[in-house]
Amino acid sequence: MDIATDNHHVQPRTAETVIEVRGLRKRFGGKVAVAGLDLRVPRGAIFAFLGENGAGKTTTIRMLTGLLEPDAGRATILGKDCWKDAVRLRHTIGYVPERPRFYDWMTVAEIGWFTAGFHPPSFLPAYEHLTERFKLDRKAKLQTLSKGQYAKVALSLALAPDPAVLILDEPTSGLDLLVRREFLASMVDLAGSGRTILISSHQVAEIERVASHVAFMAHGRLVLAATAEELQRRLVRYQLCFNGHAPDPERLGTVLRRSASGKHWQAVVLDPDPEAVAALQRADGVRDFEECPLTLEEAYLALLAEKGDQP
């Protein structure tokens, strides 16, 4: 394979914005589900959309896929409005909902033929190729499939039109380890060929390795969005031992967590100030100073546990 063309797709910084969300709002009766959301997802990203149940992820996704009209703000995919151009966007976006439901009396092959009616002729051979790759029995009725096999049918249907954008709502929840790995490998492969992927999840550990971008959502709002690399610089844990007075972490940046026991002290800081960090490291009585980036799971807990405590 030509490495020059191979790397061509892997240009995160200058890449065009594929999904753009500005000031998006949605409320259901008295409950605000999405409270002014801004997001930008560049081409080729695997964008992990993280947050607790009820944070507003699914409502956002339903607005992105044109299933819900926003109360205010705008979401576009490849420049097209997700609500007004929803029908035209259907061929561009692959969507796997959290609990996909199809006509369960159909077989794996039949649901493919049925769905092919809404798509160009290339759909069916692509669907058959995918179901074969996922080792699905084409004669099996959908109602007899396991949860993992059912999810593979949903992914095959979503991928068969060769969409530029793939949106997955909790795609791997409740699936076996091997199926989850297969799903993630498909995601990586798609991102490598320049497709853009948005995955909502609260299974943080397995998303960590594949994600290029991470966004944390709580109470309908974005808490933090960054590339996976930026996140390592922006969220840091400092630990040290001290004699005398415990150091004050507040000057380091936004302190998300702190704890001290005896002479041992640690703090998780968002956007640390390098000068303040250097000063702390040199301070009298401070020894065994260490700083380490957080795993995504630790970042999730630090960011969302803190926000979650608020009313």
Add this chain to the structure above:
Amino acid sequence: MLFQPVNPDLPVPIWEQIVAQVTYAIASGALESGELIPSVRELAPRILVHPNTVAKAYQELERRGVVVSRRGKGMEVTPGAPELCRTWRRDLIRRRVRETLREAVASALSPEEVRQIVEEELDRADGQRRLRDSTREKR
């Protein structure tokens, strides 16, 4: 070459883990000068990491002069790579051992005790490697 799974929980970034694996493979002769390393698109789904992360590791290997991009072919291991990688392997392991030994000394273990632990753990690691190699050969 056989890529080991990368571990996102380690304090070492994933791209550096990939750099280290390629470096060790070249240092040990498992990858030789003139051989091609797998393409970004090929490796990323195999080890389940984003293609950008693999690309970043490859850029670093290229910057170090360990691989060179051959148009239309891929990334090729350079003639000077084995020598470079052996030096790096030594330096990297020395740094890790130094950190651990520093902690051991700071914990007030006696040098004899530390030496004994190092010997025992080295034997154990070597035994595990032999076991792994022999099961691999049987496959």
